[in-house]
Amino acid sequence: MDVLYFAWVRERIGIPREAVETDAGTVMDLVKELSGKEERYATAFADISALRVAVDQQLTDFDAPLAGVREVAFFPPMTGG
Amino acid sequence: MRVVVQDAPFDFGAEAAAFADGRVVSGAVVTFTGIVRDVDGGLQAMEIEHYPGMTEAALTDIATQAVERWSLEDALVIHRHGRLNIGEMIMMVATASRHRKDAFEAAEFLMDYLKSRAPFWKRELTADGAAWVAAREEDEDALTRW
Numbered sequence: 001m002d003v004l005y006f007a008w009v010r011e012r013i014g015i016p017r018e019a020v021e022t023d024a025g026t027v028m029d030l031v032k033e034l035s036g037k038e039e040r041y042a043t044a045f046a047d048i049s050a051l052r053v054a055v056d057q058q059l060t061d062f063d064a065p066l067a068g069v070r071e072v073a074f075f076p077p078m079t080g081g
Numbered sequence: 082m083r084v085v086v087q088d089a090p091f092d093f094g095a096e097a098a099a100f101a102d103g104r105v106v107s108g109a110v111v112t113f114t115g116i117v118r119d120v121d122g123g124l125q126a127m128e129i130e131h132y133p134g135m136t137e138a139a140l141t142d143i144a145t146q147a148v149e150r151w152s153l154e155d156a157l158v159i160h161r162h163g164r165l166n167i168g169e170m171i172m173m174v175a176t177a178s179r180h181r182k183d184a185f186e187a188a189e190f191l192m193d194y195l196k197s198r199a200p201f202w203k204r205e206l207t208a209d210g211a212a213w214v215a216a217r218e219e220d221e222d223a224l225t226r227w
Binding site for chain 1 (some may be wrong): 134198201
């Protein structure tokens with residue numbers, strides 16, 4: 001699946017998007033998997049209460065399942081308007 | 082209903098006039114526009130990042146909710162991204178309804194929701210560097226009244 005990062009999450013991880021091969025069952029499983037991979041992910045995901053997640057471009061929660069999902073995006077709370 | 086996401090400036094006067102033009106059923110048109118301001122002094126510009134694809138979908142969803150809930154005849158949302166200077170217009174909403182209360186309420190609903198539910202992130206550029214604008218708790222709290 002494609003994993004996208006925006007705003008300071010993108011800056012901390014260092015890339016805007018990447019293709020990830022994963023068997024993670026939920027968003028939280030994916031977060032743990034990425035955090036275990038490299039320090040920059042662990043730093044970005046250190047406090048998930050400061051993060052929001054969208055699955056296939058719909059806002060959701062960290063316990064959302066990932067079966068059949070094509071795109072997951074992580075970002076800070078939005079500041080539009 | 083129209084939702085526009087663009088980096089180019091928009092013509093607020095022309096958009097508002099075109100939106101209000103030819104209304105027969107609606108006796109009320111409300112417009113709101115947000116402008117880049119320098120509250121603390123020292124701001125050089127604002128940069129707005131967004132999530133192409135999700136942004137359009139989220140704005141369309143929010144506008145559809147407003148149209149249905151307040152039985153609007155029409156709604157317009159324009160939101161810019163990219164680099165904006167002080168004084169530039171960031172976004173505008175317009176609502177058209179039979180009565181002004183619905184038009185005002187729907188416009189406020191649109192503003193409250195697109196502040197915290199549309200995937201935009203603002204970054205302020207100052208002489209000291211760039212800083213992401215933190216979401217405010219009162220913006221999240223504002224959603225509870227709807």
